[in-house]
Amino acid sequence: MKLSHPFLKINNQKPHSLLDRRYAERAPIRYRINYSGEEGARIVTGEGTLKDLSKTGCKILGATTSSLGSSLTLHLYLEDGQAPMCLTNVTVSWIASDSFAVKFPKLSAEERKRLQDLVWKNVSLSSLVDQRTAFRIV
Numbered sequence: 001m002k003l004s005h006p007f008l009k010i011n012n013q014k015p016h017s018l019l020d021r022r023y024a025e026r027a028p029i030r031y032r033i034n035y036s037g038e039e040g041a042r043i044v045t046g047e048g049t050l051k052d053l054s055k056t057g058c059k060i061l062g063a064t065t066s067s068l069g070s071s072l073t074l075h076l077y078l079e080d081g082q083a084p085m086c087l088t089n090v091t092v093s094w095i096a097s098d099s100f101a102v103k104f105p106k107l108s109a110e111e112r113k114r115l116q117d118l119v120w121k122n123v124s125l126s127s128l129v130d131q132r133t134a135f136r137i138v
Contacts, residue, residue: 027123035060044064068092088105
C-alpha cells in the first residue's frame with residue numbers, strides 16, 4: 001500500500017550542514033594553482049587544482065609533501081583577466097591523501113578585494129542551482 005498525498009512533495013535534496021565551521025563564504029571553483037615551499041633543506045613544489053576558495057583560505061586538489069603547519073607560496077591562476085595572484089606565507093592547515101587545505105596570511109586590501117569579488121561572483125552563480133554553502137554570520 002502506497003502512502004502518499006498528491007499535494008505533498010518529498011525533499012530528496014542533500015541537506016546543508018547546520019553550521020559551517022568556517023567564518024568566510026566558500027566558492028566552489030576550479031582553477032589551476034602552483035605551490036612551493038621549503039621543508040628543511042628540501043624544496044617542495046607542485047601543481048594542483050584550486051577548490052573551495054574563500055578570502056581566508058582554500059582547498060587544493062593535489063598531493064603535497066609538505067607537513068601540517070608548513071609555509072607555502074601559492075600562484076593562483078584565477079582567470080579573471082589579471083596576472084596570477086602570488087600569496088606568500090600560506091599555512092598548510094590539513095592534509096589528506098589527494099588534497100590539502102591552506103590558510104591565507106593577512107591579505108592586502110587589493111588581494112582581499114580580488115578574492116572576495118571572485119568568491120561572491122562564484123557564490124552567486126552556484127546559488128542559482130541551490131548548492132550554496134552555509135556560512136556563519138559574526
